[in-house]
Amino acid sequence: MNLIPAFLLIHLFTVGAGLWLFPAYAGQSVTLKSPPASLEQWYKPINKRQRWLHTMFKLRREMQAIGENADIGDKAATLKWIKRLDKHYNEIAEMVPEWEKEIKPRLIPELEMFAEKGDTYRLGKTLKMIKRTCDDCHTVYQPLVTAIYRAPHYDDIRIKNKKGQSQSFEENMEDLSASVNRILIALDDGRNTVASEAGKKLANELQNLGDSCDRCHKDDDYPRERILGKATRLRFETLQEAITEGRVRDSQKLMGEIAVTVCARCHNIHRIVHDLRDALLLDE
Ligand code: HEC
Ligand code: HEC
Ligand code: HEC
Known part of the structure; x- marks a missing residue:
């Protein structure tokens, strides 16, 4: 007999919580922007490969490698990966000039300086600042880009x-x-x-x-x-x-x-x- 009131209680509680949460949830919205047209040239079929996406995979690997090598104090390896990050991070604006203001290339020399000095703490902080530029762009553009260039479509079959x-x-x-x-x-x-x-x-x-x-x-x-x-x-x-x-x-x-x-x-x-x-x- 004890089970029934307990069940009812939970039920009422979840319904109540649902109502509480509803207004906040309903008010949430996401803004997605269409990507600049120049992005198209970095995707199939115009490009032979999914060039943009591959640059992104490199960036993620480089960010991870820098953090891990700095942590174990391997300066040479840290600097090697920073060079690569420098190249590919700047490629963002070279490939899509409209996105120049989305990145902060001046952070890379700072990263290099902190690596040279062995200042792991500030290197970590700078990596986080770079990471924020990644995240900000992804929030606004990533879903639509994936949908436009990578979701399969069946219209021409x-x-x-x-x-x-x-x-x-x-x-x-x-x-x-x-x-x-x-x-x-x-x-x-x-x-x-x-x-x-x-x-x-x-x-x-x-x-x-x-x-x-x-x-x-x-x-x-x-x-x-x-x-x-x-x-x-x-x-x-x-x-x-x-x-x-x-x-x-x-x-x-x-x-x-x-x-x-x-x-x-x-x-x-x-x-x-x-x-x-x-x-x-x-x-x-
Ligand atoms: C390739 C795997 C595949 C199989 C197998 C498949 N479907 Fe689909 N179906 C799709 C895709 C993809 C779409 C959306 C494409 C579109 O609407 O042009 C779709 C859309 C539909 C739609 C909506 C069509 C419309 O007017 O938009 C119906 C209804 C449907 N499928 C019924 C079925 C039934 C019933 C079966 C099984 C007997 C089935 N499908 C098997 C892939 C499949
Ligand atoms: C100016 C915009 C922009 C910036 C800045 C940016 N990206 Fe991206 N990124 C994108 C877009 C657009 C996609 C979606 C690509 C797709 O789905 O084909 C993406 C996708 C990715 C993906 C693929 C995710 C997946 O698994 O599908 C990774 C990884 C990634 N970005 C890493 C990074 C890193 C790391 C940085 C920063 C160092 C960064 N990106 C900066 C626009 C950006
Ligand atoms: C317009 C492109 C397209 C067509 C047409 C299509 N698929 Fe797929 N299918 C994909 C993509 C993209 C994936 C996910 C990536 C992958 O596994 O290749 C996928 C994945 C799958 C998978 C899961 C992965 C695996 O190998 O088990 C199955 C099963 C599958 N498709 C069956 C079918 C069947 C059956 C048909 C025909 C009736 C079909 N597909 C037609 C694009 C397509």
């Missing part, structure tokens, strides 16, 4: 069926969705032939979709196998048997499995990022 007709990715998705629901409706209404036909149609549509995976997954069969491979083919075979034998509950269960292991699994990897990108780039 055409999906072909066996007759050679082609459709967009989105049209294929709408067909998949219609087929899934046609199967479920027909099972519910006791129309096995319709369910069976729709089951075959769904398997075909997924097959056609599967031919488009290598647009992005070049020379890698594993992603397709993971979602549309043997396990999925087996489920579709079992589904046909179940429908033909009039086992409605088994068929529904298999449809549930297909929805999770095929549709939801693929959506969790690709669609969430796609939809987020679309939402962020509303005005494009």
Whole structure:
């Protein structure tokens, strides 16, 4: 009997806390700015590599190396990494001149001076000041840059069926969705032939979709196998048997499995990022 009041108490408490927090939470907003156009040249397809991103990885490694080497008192190594940081930190404004005011290159000679003197304390402080310029830019620009230049997009993918007709990715998705629901409706209404036909149609549509995976997954069969491979083919075979034998509950269960292991699994990897990108780039 003691459990019930305790549960209620916790419940009321969390609801109360939720209400308390709500106004502050609702008032929060983030400002994201579009990056300068000159950034584009440092990304695929204009650039052969994701140049900007690789410069960023170098910066992070250099910051870490400077801090760690200063801590163990290896002056030569600290100075070596400061030289590299100097080069790449300044590259930010060389690559994207509009971002010149976002960095503080004068901090690098200071860093060097403190390293020469073995003043680890002030070296650490200066590293923190540099780190703040990294963080300030990231807060405002990073999410949109990642969305624009690195999130996969599906708009230019055409999906072909066996007759050679082609459709967009989105049209294929709408067909998949219609087929899934046609199967479920027909099972519910006791129309096995319709369910069976729709089951075959769904398997075909997924097959056609599967031919488009290598647009992005070049020379890698594993992603397709993971979602549309043997396990999925087996489920579709079992589904046909179940429908033909009039086992409605088994068929529904298999449809549930297909929805999770095929549709939801693929959506969790690709669609969430796609939809987020679309939402962020509303005005494009
Ligand atoms: C590549 C893996 C992949 C698989 C497998 C997949 N989807 Fe999708 N789906 C996506 C992506 C990516 C989007 C967003 C792209 C778009 O809308 O253009 C999407 C969008 C959708 C949409 C929204 C379409 C719209 O009008 O915006 C529906 C509905 C949908 N999928 C249904 C399904 C169903 C049902 C299945 C399973 C039978 C399925 N999908 C399997 C990747 C997949
Ligand atoms: C003027 C803007 C700007 C400054 C200054 C800047 N960055 Fe970046 N950084 C970016 C942008 C934009 C991205 C997103 C790139 C992407 O996702 O392709 C990024 C991404 C990164 C990433 C990749 C994160 C990830 O795992 O995806 C790292 C690491 C990074 N920056 C390190 C640094 C360090 C360290 C500094 C400072 C020494 C720094 N950056 C300064 C703009 C900046
Ligand atoms: C527009 C590009 C694009 C298309 C088309 C695409 N994917 Fe992906 N997929 C990605 C990206 C990006 C990742 C994450 C990075 C990676 O693992 O390569 C990913 C990751 C995956 C993963 C997780 C990583 C792994 O290897 O297990 C699976 C599974 C997957 N995709 C399956 C598929 C299937 C199946 C299709 C076709 C029906 C497909 N993808 C089509 C871009 C795409």
